[in-house]
Amino acid sequence: xxxxxxxxxxxxWPSKIKEHWKAFFVFVxxxxxxxxxxxxVLFWHIExxxxxxxxxxxxxxxxxxxxxxxxxxxxxxxxxxxxxxxxIAFGVSWYIFWxxxxxxxxxxxxxxxxxxxxxxxxxxxxxxVTFIVFSIYMYIKGEINTPFGDHSYSYWIYSWFxxxxxxxLIAxxxxxIILLIxxxxxxxxxx
Numbered sequence: 165x166x167x168x169x170x171x172x173x174x175x176x177w178p179s180k181i182k183e184h185w186k187a188f189f190v191f192v193x194x195x196x197x198x199x200x201x202x203x204x205v206l207f208w209h210i211e212x213x214x215x216x217x218x219x220x221x222x223x224x225x226x227x228x229x230x231x232x233x234x235x236x237x238x239x240x241x242x243x244x245x246x247x248x249x250x251x252i253a254f255g256v257s258w259y260i261f262w263x264x265x266x267x268x269x270x271x272x273x274x275x276x277x278x279x280x281x282x283x284x285x286x287x288x289x290x291x292x293v294t295f296i297v298f299s300i301y302m303y304i305k306g307e308i309n310t311p312f313g314d315h316s317y318s319y320w321i322y323s324w325f326x327x328x329x330x331x332x333l334i335a336x337x338x339x340x341i342i343l344l345i346x347x348x349x350x351x352x353x354x355x
Contacts, residue, residue, distance in 0.1 A: 176276045187261055194257070198250045205245050209238050224313020228299050294328055301327035 181188045211219045215234045216226070262270070302308045302323060312320065 176272075184261075190257070191254075194250075194253065198246060201246045201250075202242060205242055206238065209234075209241055213237065222313070225311050227311050228302050228308050232299065294324075294331060297331045298324050298327040301330060 210216070213219075213234065215230050215237065221230075265273070299308065302310075305323070307315075307323070
């Protein structure tokens with residue numbers, strides 16, 4: 165394959181994996197070890213974290229603050245114990261791999277046809293945003309530290325719907341105004 169030729173990802177990556185199967189094998193083993201480490205840190209955090217009483221707290225004892233603290237500390241531990249070391253290891257490995265490639269292969273890597281990735285229209289962003297808005301709403305109500313067991317489940321569900329309503333109201337008004345402006349300024353002129 166000439167350095168100036170472009171080939172699609174369907175052709176490029178399988179051929180490179182066959183050529184450099186040892187490096188690919190090390191990469192796969194590294195990914196498996198990183199996943200195992202991440203799971204180990206997750207289970208370790210569940211069992212040893214004082215948030216959740218070392219894994220013995222019931223759902224009724226949890227509060228919104230506990231959820232936030234648990235996930236923030238989990239993210240910090242995952243970054244410290246897994247994320248940063250894995251990023252360093254893969255970065256060093258890629259650097260060593262790249263340095264050992266011939267100039268022709270480097271040109272192939274640089275000259276390959278790159279796919280443009282489209283983001284999925286369905287994402288988990290809405291759930292995260294609603295949880296953040298729910299947390300803010302419960303903070304305003306003064307219930308952020310209240311254990312879930314202190315109220316009936318219907319209270320929490322209705323509170324979530326109230327928070328969702330505020331989110332839709334606060335976000336919906338600017339969106340409606342923008343759509344009206346676009347309608348009268350752009351779409352109506354096209355007719």
